[in-house]
Amino acid sequence: MKGYTKGEHVLGLEARVHNTKAPGVGRVLDKFPEIVARLAGTLERFCTTLDCVDVAFIPDGILDELAQPAVIGTTRVGGVDLNKARIRTTLGAVTALAAAPYGFTVAELTAKVNSISPGADATVRQGAYDLRKLRAHEVITKPGHGRRYCVAPHAALTIVALLVLHDQVIGPIVAGVRSPRLGRKPAHWTAVDRDYEALRIDMQTLFADLAVTTEAT
Numbered sequence: 001m002k003g004y005t006k007g008e009h010v011l012g013l014e015a016r017v018h019n020t021k022a023p024g025v026g027r028v029l030d031k032f033p034e035i036v037a038r039l040a041g042t043l044e045r046f047c048t049t050l051d052c053v054d055v056a057f058i059p060d061g062i063l064d065e066l067a068q069p070a071v072i073g074t075t076r077v078g079g080v081d082l083n084k085a086r087i088r089t090t091l092g093a094v095t096a097l098a099a100a101p102y103g104f105t106v107a108e109l110t111a112k113v114n115s116i117s118p119g120a121d122a123t124v125r126q127g128a129y130d131l132r133k134l135r136a137h138e139v140i141t142k143p144g145h146g147r148r149y150c151v152a153p154h155a156a157l158t159i160v161a162l163l164v165l166h167d168q169v170i171g172p173i174v175a176g177v178r179s180p181r182l183g184r185k186p187a188h189w190t191a192v193d194r195d196y197e198a199l200r201i202d203m204q205t206l207f208a209d210l211a212v213t214t215e216a217t
Contacts, residue, residue, distance in 0.1 A: 001013065001015055001016075001042075001043070001046050001101075002014050002015075002016055013043060013046070013047065014043070015039040015040075015042050015043045017035070017039065020035075022102075023038045023039070045099070046099045046101070048153050049098045049099040049156055050099070051153075052098075052153050052156035052157045052160065058158065058162065062158060062162070063082075065137065066080040066082070066137055066162075067079040067080065070137055071136060072132055072135055075132070077129075077132050079133070080134065082166050086120065086122075086126075086130075087130065088163060088166065089116055089117045089120060090109070090113055090122075090134075091139075091159050091162065091163055093112035093113045093116055094109065094139075094140060094151060094159060095151075095159050095163070096116070097109060098151035098156050098159075102148060103143070103148035103149050105147055105148055105149070106127045106131060107127075109127045109149075110122050110123065110124050110127040131149060139151075139158065139159065141155075173200070176196060176197075176199070176200035176203070177200060177204050
């Protein structure tokens, strides 16, 4: 995939083939229409994934559902605990691989996890187990009997929303309410900075009304 941009504007996107064996439809001239159709589908999935990453959404009850054990086939697997750094890193890796035109393997996921978090020392065995849990909760799919995994558009929406909620909403708000006053103002005061400050002040009031202390005891 190649994108052409100018500043913050996207001028166009295109799909290129560097290895004509990759589409898996043959290399003779008669297969050219099928190759073009395959590339068009790849480009559409790529754009859909980018759209899902940009506009996140959390379904009702998803946090409770993910935390519960599930069954895949005849195997019972544990829940998806977002409080564990390993799970969040795995979800981040899945998001990064969601636009892969032919899905991704366990080995590719493990490599991506280790590149995102070099100290994770993730193994293929851990990656396979985490993928089973995500499959059981329908976060990812495994078409047919192959060894490659895919991320549906609605699942990409959920994954991104969960990561944003944990890392950019809950974490900063909880950290902010422990500070009774604003520290040094950032050099560049953005709209998001103003939103965080407004939430920090309102959350202190809410915690006081609920008799929740923000001081260490």
